[in-house]
Amino acid sequence: xxxTILQTILDESHGALGVFLLGDDGIVxxxxxxxxxxxxxxxxxxxxxxxxxxGIRQTAEVLEAGNLDEVVIRYEKLTLLxxxxxxxxxxxxxxxxxxxxxxxxxxxxxxxxxxxAGLNQEM
Numbered sequence: 517x518x519x520t521i522l523q524t525i526l527d528e529s530h531g532a533l534g535v536f537l538l539g540d541d542g543i544v545x546x547x548x549x550x551x552x553x554x555x556x557x558x559x560x561x562x563x564x565x566x567x568x569x570x571g572i573r574q575t576a577e578v579l580e581a582g583n584l585d586e587v588v589i590r591y592e593k594l595t596l597l598x599x600x601x602x603x604x605x606x607x608x609x610x611x612x613x614x615x616x617x618x619x620x621x622x623x624x625x626x627x628x629x630x631x632x633a634g635l636n637q638e639m
Contacts, residue, residue, distance in 0.1 A: 518546035529620045533610040542566035599624035
């Protein structure tokens with residue numbers, strides 16, 4: 517179920533490198549990727565991102581800033597769009613640095629209800 521939704525995001529995000537559904541423990545629930553020589557490095561980066569997201573959530577809680585919704589991380593060679601689905605899960609879209617991140621963010625928001633529904637069925 518998740519693979520179809522993630523593939524839709526990947527296909528409609530022109531130039532996207534991959535889409536990952538993760539738990540806040542860093543375990544990848546599902547993923548789709550375009551062929552890439554750096555696939556292992558991308559996966560490692562996304563898995564390590566989970567600890568950062570957890571830290572950001574804890575800081576927001578201490579500061580009473582409200583729930584975390586999304587995070588954008590721009591590196592020289594890669595952009596990561598993170599959309600939080602609930603207290604335990606989030607989805608990450610990997611883009612090349614000059615890709616249209618606005619469209620990616622829109623697609624993550626658009627597909628979030630379907631991902632949440634799938635997660636609720638799995639629990």
